[in-house]
Amino acid sequence: MKIPASLILLFALVSALRPARADDPAAFRDLFNGKDLTGWVPVNLDPDTFFVRDGLLVCRGKPIGVMRSDRQYENFILHIEWRHMEAGGNSGVFLWSDATPQERSRLPKGMEVQMLELEWPLLNREKDGSPRPLAYVHGELFGAGGMETVPDNPRGKRSMSWENRCLGKGQWNTYDVVAVDGVVKLSVNGKFVNGVSQASVRKGYLCLESEGAEINFRNIRILELPGGRATGEQVAPVVK
Numbered sequence: 001m002k003i004p005a006s007l008i009l010l011f012a013l014v015s016a017l018r019p020a021r022a023d024d025p026a027a028f029r030d031l032f033n034g035k036d037l038t039g040w041v042p043v044n045l046d047p048d049t050f051f052v053r054d055g056l057l058v059c060r061g062k063p064i065g066v067m068r069s070d071r072q073y074e075n076f077i078l079h080i081e082w083r084h085m086e087a088g089g090n091s092g093v094f095l096w097s098d099a100t101p102q103e104r105s106r107l108p109k110g111m112e113v114q115m116l117e118l119e120w121p122l123l124n125r126e127k128d129g130s131p132r133p134l135a136y137v138h139g140e141l142f143g144a145g146g147m148e149t150v151p152d153n154p155r156g157k158r159s160m161s162w163e164n165r166c167l168g169k170g171q172w173n174t175y176d177v178v179a180v181d182g183v184v185k186l187s188v189n190g191k192f193v194n195g196v197s198q199a200s201v202r203k204g205y206l207c208l209e210s211e212g213a214e215i216n217f218r219n220i221r222i223l224e225l226p227g228g229r230a231t232g233e234q235v236a237p238v239v240k
Contacts, residue, residue: 026223026224026225027223028077028079028221028222028223029221029222029223030220030221031069031206031220031221031222032057032217032218032219032220034052034055034056034218035052035055036052037050037051037052037057037067039069039070040067040068040069040070040208041067041068041069041070042065042067043065043066043067043068043099043100043101043108043207044063044065044066044101044106045063045065045066045067045210046062046063048060049061049062049063049065049067049210050067050208050210055218056216056217056218057208057216057217057218057220058214058215058216058217059091059208059210059214059215059216059217060210060214061086061089061090061091061210061211061212061213061214061215062210062212063106063210064105064106064107064210064211064212065101065106065107065209065210066094066097066099066101066107066108066207066208066209066210067207067208067210068097068099068205068206068207068239069205069206069207071205072203072204072205072235072236072238073095073096073179073203073204073205073206073222073224074202074203074227074228074230075179075180075181075224075225075226075227075228076179076222076223076224076225077176077177077178077179077222077223077225078093078095078175078176078177078179078206078220078221078222079174079175079176079177079219079220079221079222080093080174080175080177080217080219080220080221081172081173081174081175081217081218081219081220082115082172082173082175082215082216082217082218083167083169083170083171083172083173083215083216084115084116084117084168084169084170084213084214084215085169085170085213085214085215085216086117086169086213086214087117087119087123087169088116088117088119088120088122088123088124088213089116089117089120089169089212089213089214089215090115090116090117090120090209090211090212090213091115091116091208091209091210091211091213091215092112092113092114092115092116092209092211093112093113093115093175093177093206093207093208093209094107094108094110094111094112094113094144094205094206094207094208094209095110095111095112095113095177095179095184095204095206096110096111096147096179096199096201096202096203096204096205096236097109097110097111097201097204097205097206097207097236098110098145098201098204098205098236098237098239099204099205099207099236099239100237100239102145105144105145107144107145107209107211108144108145108207109144109145109146109147109201109236110143110144110145110147110201110204110205110207110236111141111142111143111144111147111149111179111184111196111199111201112141112142112143112144112209113139113141113175113177113184113186114136114137114139114140114141114142115139115173115175115209115215116136116137116140116166117137117168117169117213118137118166118167118168118169119168119169120132120136120137121133121134121136121137133155133160134164135155135158135160135161137164137166138160138161138163138164138165138166138188138193139161139165139166139175139186139188139193139194140155140158140159140160140161140194141158141159141184141186141194141195141196142157142158142159142196143157143196143199143200147199147200147201148198148199148200149182149184149196149197149198149199149200150196150197150198151196152194152195152196152197153194153195159194159195159196160194161186161188161193161194162193162194163188163191163193165188165189165191165193166188166189167189172218173188173189174187174188174189174190175187175188180225180228181202181228181229181230182197182198182199182200182202182230182234183195183196183197183198183199184196184197184199199234200234201234201235201236202228202229202230202234202235203230203234203235203236204235204236205236205239206222
């Protein structure tokens, strides 16, 4: 019998949030120490694209590219807080990524959790001058660079949030991402509002994106969950 994706996620959350026992090592751990870039590897960026200022992880947005985690992850809960510092800022975090930039986009294959500033649709209009859809900016999820997914709330191949909850320039946003066996559920500022399933890659690197404007990050934490059903072809190649 096939277990529904919703039950898999429920089991994962119950397991993660149950009271810790003395012999139970499962716990959130920091992916950013507030001091330096330990645990992260620039992929196709300048040395100062990402840096630490006043305990925050700052990305200046130039050039376009990514910084990857120093190891791969399969099933996990990711907590990350972010704020754009410029109108129309663009960024995101990639899950299960191959951390290998593609020539045209300079971005890798992976499951992108979009982080756009609220004015992005107005500043990046359609060719006829009409604003882009607001769906872009409130935690849209999509497979980038060739990753395939099935969207919970389709906008083409992308999944848009059921509710618009992101805050604008200079304000902190909180994403909690549950990623289990090819299923991703996204909470934006305290409420689950988006999801995808059947991701074609289910283990890989985390990547933070630089795409044109300053963005700040803080409180980046991960709780690793037990390994699941990722097969060989669903695991990103190891970057050496």
